[in-house]
Amino acid sequence: MGTVAAHGLCKSFGKVQALDGVTLDVPDGSFFVVLGPSGAGKTTTLRAIAGLEKLDAGSVHLDGRDATGDAPAARDLAMVFQNYALYPRHTAYENIASPLRARRCSSSEIAAAVERMSSLLHIERLLQRRPAQLSGGEMQRVALARALVRHPRAFLMDEPLTNLDLKLRVEMRTELTRIHRSLGATFVYVTNDQVEALSMADHVAVLKEGKVQQVGTPTEVYERPANKWVAGFVGSPPISLLACHAEGDRLVGAQGWTLPRPRWTTAEDGRALLLGLRAEDLSVEQRRDASLSGELYGIEPLGDRTVVDVQVGTEILKVKARPTVTGTPGERLLVTVDLDRAHLFDADTGLSLSEAGR
Numbered sequence: 001m002g003t004v005a006a007h008g009l010c011k012s013f014g015k016v017q018a019l020d021g022v023t024l025d026v027p028d029g030s031f032f033v034v035l036g037p038s039g040a041g042k043t044t045t046l047r048a049i050a051g052l053e054k055l056d057a058g059s060v061h062l063d064g065r066d067a068t069g070d071a072p073a074a075r076d077l078a079m080v081f082q083n084y085a086l087y088p089r090h091t092a093y094e095n096i097a098s099p100l101r102a103r104r105c106s107s108s109e110i111a112a113a114v115e116r117m118s119s120l121l122h123i124e125r126l127l128q129r130r131p132a133q134l135s136g137g138e139m140q141r142v143a144l145a146r147a148l149v150r151h152p153r154a155f156l157m158d159e160p161l162t163n164l165d166l167k168l169r170v171e172m173r174t175e176l177t178r179i180h181r182s183l184g185a186t187f188v189y190v191t192n193d194q195v196e197a198l199s200m201a202d203h204v205a206v207l208k209e210g211k212v213q214q215v216g217t218p219t220e221v222y223e224r225p226a227n228k229w230v231a232g233f234v235g236s237p238p239i240s241l242l243a244c245h246a247e248g249d250r251l252v253g254a255q256g257w258t259l260p261r262p263r264w265t266t267a268e269d270g271r272a273l274l275l276g277l278r279a280e281d282l283s284v285e286q287r288r289d290a291s292l293s294g295e296l297y298g299i300e301p302l303g304d305r306t307v308v309d310v311q312v313g314t315e316i317l318k319v320k321a322r323p324t325v326t327g328t329p330g331e332r333l334l335v336t337v338d339l340d341r342a343h344l345f346d347a348d349t350g351l352s353l354s355e356a357g358r
């Protein structure tokens with residue numbers, strides 16, 4: 001078993017309220033990602049679960065038992081940090097074996113565990129090398145193997161891939177998901193990288209200024225963001241938000257445009273709204289009735305695709321397009337909108353108004 005339940009966590013450092021009622025329910029065996037920008041309280045949440053931070057309020061239950069007052073060592077949790085130094089004089093094998101030696105496991109148990117971990121992380125051929133003879137990525141794998149060789153109740157991981165270059169990070173994401181599946185262990189994983197979160201997690205908690213904004217599957221968080229902040233933080237390029245209000249069967253933009261009013265919103269006429277449009281739900285290549293007229297503002301080629309910035313009044317729409325798209329700034333463009341996939345938010349509270357009827 002490896003359930004982790006953190007309820008109502010509050011923690012202040014002087015005047016900074018790092019955690020303001022954080023509640024997370026991590027199911028056994030899940031890959032649970034805590035996602036948020038720098039300073040959101042992710043590390044503090046992890047440290048609170050590990051027992052390394054004294055809480056002002058709140059509780060931590062592990063496997064259903066209240067562990068709030070337990071010392072870190074009594075919680076049976078493994079912390080994996082961004083920087084985990086290897087012992088420089090020891091071989092990779094000895095480094096991986098060290099947590100088991102500390103627990104006085106037998107040599108045969110240790111050999112079996114190191115073999116399993118090194119095969120999972122594809123580092124069998126590196127076991128006799130010392131850290132100085134390994135590349136950065138290989139060291140990271142050895143360090144991960146050392147962290148994962150134990151069987152704690154859950155692994156708490158604080159941005160463990162941050163120091164890797166992009167290619168290796170992408171590879172390690174796939175590796176970690178595979179390792180998670182084969183270990184069947186509970187992972188609580190902290191990151192500020194939304195691609196990392198969406199690609200690895202089965203549950204995501206989005207954190208901002210010490211408050212949980214939304215908890216859901218990656219698809220739920222992306223497709224049905226609870227508020228405009230989550231909509232803006234998750235997704236690349238960021239969602240475009242256009243000021244508007246409903247008027248009869250139309251949505252009327254502050255910049256003068258109109259679109260058919262989506263069937264799925266119950267927002268009353270006149271209420272200040274924000275229409276959220278993701279780049280992939282917009283197109284400059286077709287023309288249908290639901291379209292916005294604007295001017296080409298800029299083109300951002302990204303290799304496999306291109307993002308076209310279209311200026312509608314004073315607002316910019318980000319539109320995903322084919323890599324071959326070309327154009328001249330100032331050129332008039334019609335942007336087709338897939339309104340069934342759009343989002344509406346209350347302009348004052350930022351809360352989503354998109355759920356009804358969808």
Ligand SMILES: Nc1ncnc2c1ncn2[C@@H]1O[C@H](COP(=O)(O)OP(=O)(O)OP(=O)(O)O)[C@@H](O)[C@H]1O
Pocket residue numbers: 013016017018036037038039040041042043044045192
């Ligand atoms: N020991 C401390 N003393 C004072 N302030 C702290 C301490 N630890 C954290 N904080 C503050 O609490 C807030 C939350 O910090 P935390 O490290 O949990 O954020 P984070 O989401 O992990 O950020 P990052 O992604 O940058 O690591 C920040 O404003 C931080 O400056």
